[in-house]
Amino acid sequence: MPKPNEALQRLFDMSGWTLSQCARAVNRVGSENGTPLKYNASAVHHWLHGTTPRGERVPGYIVEAFSRRLNRPVTYAEAGFEPSYGQxxxxxxxxxxxxxxxxxxxxxxxxxxxxxxxxxxxxxxxxxxxxxxxxxxxxxxxxxxxxxxxxxxxxxxxxxxxxxxxxxxxxxxxxxxxxxxxxxxxxxxxxxxxxxxxxxxxxxxxxxxxxxxxxxxxxxxxxxxxxxxxxxxxxxxxxxDHLTYCTTLRGMSLQAIDLGHAHHAQRLADAAAAASPAAGPRMRAFLAGQQAHAYAATGSRNQALAFIGEAEVAMEKAESKAKAFGSYAPSSLAYHVSQVRYALGDKAGAVESLKESDRLRHSHYRRSSVRYNALLAERQLELGYLEEACFTWGRVLDDYPLVKSGSADEKIRRMKSLLRPHVRNTAAATVYQRARLPEAV
Structure with missing residues (x-):
């Protein structure tokens, strides 16, 4: 009979979780990392009593779940597990x-x-x-x-x-x-x-x-x-180099918000803004746009609107050309306006802003076009505009075979999932079948 995992029990006691809440937290980390899990209270009970979780990645998911709950780094040893590469x-x-x-x-x-x-x-x-x-x-x-x-x-x-x-x-x-x-x-x-x-x-x-x-x-x-x-x-x-330091923090905020960690994204966006005392107008727009997105995702309506307004004013003042990467153009600002509108409940306005972003985006940014036009189609469908969504997805499929990107792949998988219930519609069936062709995959 295995020996109880006293280290894990201590973390569990500090967390204040129920067994079921702990299981759901671990499942979420697994899903976020491409490993769908279906653990329940019984599984957590067995871990606490010394059973080793199945799967080499699962201890890492458990450690990360407790790190998030306790808002501090938790090591493998602290959870009673063997260390793993990649911490x-x-x-x-x-x-x-x-x-x-x-x-x-x-x-x-x-x-x-x-x-x-x-x-x-x-x-x-x-x-x-x-x-x-x-x-x-x-x-x-x-x-x-x-x-x-x-x-x-x-x-x-x-x-x-x-x-x-x-x-x-x-x-x-x-x-x-x-x-x-x-x-x-x-x-x-x-x-x-x-x-x-x-x-x-x-x-x-x-x-x-x-x-x-x-x-x-x-x-x-x-x-x-x-x-x-x-x-x-x-x-x-x-x-x-304040510029790259702030740009990196802003990128970390974007990563966090895309993974659903809005409050963490907000803290990172604020830290990026605070560390740029001499930011020019384009950089200020770049940082304020991300702050607006993060605050909107946390439900902070007034702050989100204030930051997006600041970003719009700063963009109007921007004159100098930014770096080839990390640059912030009017199309990027329109995307942030869309995200703020969507998070605050204005879905129709969010669609219009994504259309504006697409109109302003240079054709060179093909990967962004695939991602953001796929998002536009998802939101058009959400509003009930099936035919319009299919037209937008058709444009996505024009570019997708030329792009080798995990995020673009995920957008195509989501497109097929969303279209599947609508295949009796001619436009939906056409796009769905096209997405299944080898050259689209």
């Missing part, structure tokens, strides 16, 4: 760790393990004072000396990877980014360089890490994305 380091501080992360991501045999790492709501996010000056003590190998030409190459490669992600999705671009991180950026960080070059390199590295994390989110590798994002924060702080 995020709270304070990563070496270039070696950055290189190892890239090596794992570029290795196809490791991607399943990386994909299993969990998104953690309770993860400690370092604030600006805590990341400033990080990586200062990186030792030079003295095997080479780099200058601004090498930094320019990192910037150019990052922009090219971003262009590929926008147009074709990140499934192929992210392993390329990881390989570049290992083969080029890591050695550059170890090389001898004047202080201005070193800071510029750290800033460029932070941009690359942010982009790679963003692509991991798109593929549904949320724990992996957090690890890239934390490294981006660290490098941005060491480079005294």
């Amino acid at each position: 995020c380091s709270q304070h990563p501080d070496t270039v070696d760790e950055l290189i190892e992360l890239g090596k794992d991501d570029m290795d196809p045999s490791r991607r399943g393990v990386l994909g299993a790492t969990l998104f953690s709501v309770a993860l400690t996010i370092p604030d600006w004072p805590n990341v400033v000056g990080r990586l200062v003590a990186v030792e030079s190998g003295r095997t080479q000396r780099i200058g601004f030409r090498e930094v320019d190459a990192v910037v150019a490669m990052t922009e090219e990877l971003s262009r590929l992600d926008d147009q074709f999705g990140g499934r192929h671009a992210r392993p390329m980014a990881a390989a570049f991180l290992v083969s080029t950026v890591g050695p550059h960080l170890r090389a001898d360089a004047p202080e201005p070059v070193r800071k510029a390199l750290l800033s460029a590295t932070a941009d690359l890490l942010y982009l790679t994390g963003f692509m991991a989110v798109d593929e549904g590798y949320h724990g992996l994305a957090q690890r890239y994002y934390l490294k981006a924060l660290e490098c941005a702080g060491a480079a005294d």
Whole structure:
């Protein structure tokens, strides 16, 4: 007979959960990570009495569920489980760790393990004072000396990877980014360089890490994305780069809200805004738009409307061209307006704003078009506009075969699920059958 898991019992007592509530919390974490679970009170009872959960990922789901409930990181040992690969380091501080992360991501045999790492709501996010000056003590190998030409190459490669992600999705671009991180950026960080070059390199590295994390989110590798994002924060702080630091926090807020963690997303969006004291109008619109989205998702109507108004005013003032990635354009603002309207109950207005976003979006952003037009079709259907939704989904299917993206794949799966009950309608049947063709899959 197994020995009771006293460590897990202590966590359970602190949580205040019933057995059923604990089971539902674990099930939610599993679903979020692509593993539908059906645990009930009986299963939790058995865990508390020492039964080992079935499935190698389940202990991680249990640990994450308790982390979220207690609003602090919980370790495997604290829950009475054996440690597992992939727990995020709270304070990563070496270039070696950055290189190892890239090596794992570029290795196809490791991607399943990386994909299993969990998104953690309770993860400690370092604030600006805590990341400033990080990586200062990186030792030079003295095997080479780099200058601004090498930094320019990192910037150019990052922009090219971003262009590929926008147009074709990140499934192929992210392993390329990881390989570049290992083969080029890591050695550059170890090389001898004047202080201005070193800071510029750290800033460029932070941009690359942010982009790679963003692509991991798109593929549904949320724990992996957090690890890239934390490294981006660290490098941005060491480079005294407020822009990339705030952009990364904003990306983490977007990730959280897409996973349904609205209050966590709100805190991250506020932290991004607070850390940008000298933000220009485009950056202010970028940050305020995310704040509006997060506050709307928490039901904070007045704050959401105030922030979206601030974003609209800032966008009108924006004149300078933003970076190729992480930029905030009128189409992005229209998307945020749509999300605010939808969260506050104005579904018809949300549809109109998504249409405006589509009208303003440059054709280069094919992955975004697939995702957001699929969302538009879902909301058109929700309003009862079946024929209009089918037309929009038809446009999605025009672009989808050219995009390799986990989020786009999920949108197509959802489209088929939503259309299935309507296949007696001619337009719905046409789109549904088209979605089942090999070239659409």
